[in-house]
Amino acid sequence: MRAFDLSPLYRASVGFDQIADMMDRVVSKDAAQPSYPPYNIEKTDDDAYRISLAVAGFAEDELSVEVRENALIVSARKSQEDDERTWLHRGIANRAFERRFHLADHVRVLGASHENGMLHIELAREVPEALKPRRVEITSTAHPVLEAAE
Template identity: 45%
Template sequence: MTKLSLGAHPYMLGFEQLERLLERSAKSGNEGYPPFNIEQTSDNSYRITLAVAGFGEGDLSVTVEDRQLVIRGRQRDEADDRIFLHRGIAARQFHRSFVLADGVEVGAAIMENGLLHIDLTRAEPEKVVQTIRIEKGQTS
């Protein structure tokens, strides 16, 4: 049995970019940290919530890069003058990315009680009906 890719399906024309986005998303290297939720807050809006306890606003960056929402966290290790008898909370960094569909825009990013909330909205696409005129071909 041959594997049929999305771009090679005879009824799916022009979806090569979507296939590349899916491949890039699968290879993005997202590990399990930090844990996150994605919730639908209305018909056209979503909220991504990441558990980022220990990170301050200055330790986090939220960017949109080539239709990907990218969240990065980098904690500063300020333990130079402290002596730990046990260190179970490590200063670590993370990189988490989400592929955004066309029409999805990133709104506010809100930090609250160790949770980073990122609001997304999806614009309602216009319904367009286009009539294509059929021309008579020339015979030779």
């Protein structure tokens, strides 16, 4: 159940409907979020990020990293070669998983690396020149476009 109203946000802003949609997704999900595999998200620079997932026991060819519709999807499928073993205790979770991360606009996946049981995914925010702030010159005379139209 939602206990907050986002309509005041719409009165004074334009284009923030994605934030409301994201809030709806967060509120509507179950409290029992999947916790496997554990991961970190770190900010490595002003516009650079790294997602690190603990994927011990998985080889590179068993891991998949895919970007689809502003979502980063990391999944793993373990090969079935362990079926002939007899386990006395099996405490290492090598189960298949799929973990999704929602990417903000203009965030691009630069690459991924796998070392020492960790999968590192490098991301960067690349804002196009057209969307970057620009300074508008203020003149003291009448607008030249308006004068030319007269």
